[in-house]
Amino acid sequence: MITSMGKMEMIFPYGGEGNDRLWGGDGNDKLDGGTGYDKLFGGDGDDTYIINRKNILFFPDTGGNDTEINQC
Structure with missing residues (x-):
C-alpha cells in the first residue's frame, strides 16, 4: 500500500499496482x-x-473546482 501526503502547491502522487490511499x-x-x-x-x-x-473511490472537498478524468 502506498500512502502519500501532499505538502506542495502542485503535486502528482501516483499509486502503484496495489490498493492505495492518496491525499492531496x-x-x-x-x-x-x-x-x-x-x-x-x-x-x-x-x-x-x-x-x-x-x-x-474519490473524495473531493466542497470548496474547490475539482475535475474527474475518467479513463475507464
Whole structure:
C-alpha cells in the first residue's frame, strides 16, 4: 500500500499496482491511483482525479473546482 501526503502547491502522487490511499495538499493536486482498489482524497484547492478503473473511490472537498478524468 502506498500512502502519500501532499505538502506542495502542485503535486502528482501516483499509486502503484496495489490498493492505495492518496491525499492531496492545500494546493491544486493531480491524483492517479494506478491499478488496484484505490481511495483518492483531494484536500483544498482545485484537484484533478485520474479515474482509470471502476473500483476507485474519490473524495473531493466542497470548496474547490475539482475535475474527474475518467479513463475507464
